[in-house]
Amino acid sequence: MKIRRLNIAAAMTALMFACQAGATEDAAAFKTLAKKKGCFNCHRMDKPVLGPSLEDIGRKYGKDAGAPDRLFKVIRNGSKGGVWGDAAMPRYAGLSDDEINLMVRYILSLK
Numbered sequence: 109m110k111i112r113r114l115n116i117a118a119a120m121t122a123l124m125f126a127c128q129a130g131a132t133e134d135a136a137a138f139k140t141l142a143k144k145k146g147c148f149n150c151h152r153m154d155k156p157v158l159g160p161s162l163e164d165i166g167r168k169y170g171k172d173a174g175a176p177d178r179l180f181k182v183i184r185n186g187s188k189g190g191v192w193g194d195a196a197m198p199r200y201a202g203l204s205d206d207e208i209n210l211m212v213r214y215i216l217s218l219k
């Protein structure tokens with residue numbers, strides 16, 4: 109009985125680590141990709157530059173069911189400007205769907 113309980117506790121701990129590892133991997137992959145593609149020329153994590161801060165974007169859309177679709181399109185096609193300020197965001201034809209999905213997932217996880 110005791111052993112069984114220990115196993116459950118161990119399994120739960122392993123699961124918690126696995127979830128955290130997933131989030132950490134997303135963050136690392138996002139930062140590598142964002143640096144390579146120049147996102148940080150216009151975005152910072154925690155303060156607006158030319159574009160809004162990534163944390164502000166996460167806070168604005170985090171609970172919005174249509175957000176993944178919307179942000180995917182902005183990253184792929186660029187924007188016309190006018191949502192956050194007058195500046196527009198360039199389009200990113202060189203990113204794969206998987207890369208964009210990872211970026212969207214990570215940005216929307218920010219608070």
Ligand code: HEC
Nearest residue numbers: 145146147150158159182187189190191192193195196197
């Ligand atoms: C040349 C500057 C520039 C670069 C480079 C850039 N952005 Fe942006 N981004 C902007 C601006 C400006 C806005 C605000 C646009 C608006 O108000 O319509 C924006 C908005 C966004 C938004 C929010 C869209 C919305 O509808 O609210 C996301 C998400 C985003 N950028 C992600 C990225 C990612 C990911 C990259 C790199 C692949 C990137 N940006 C590179 C300037 C840039």
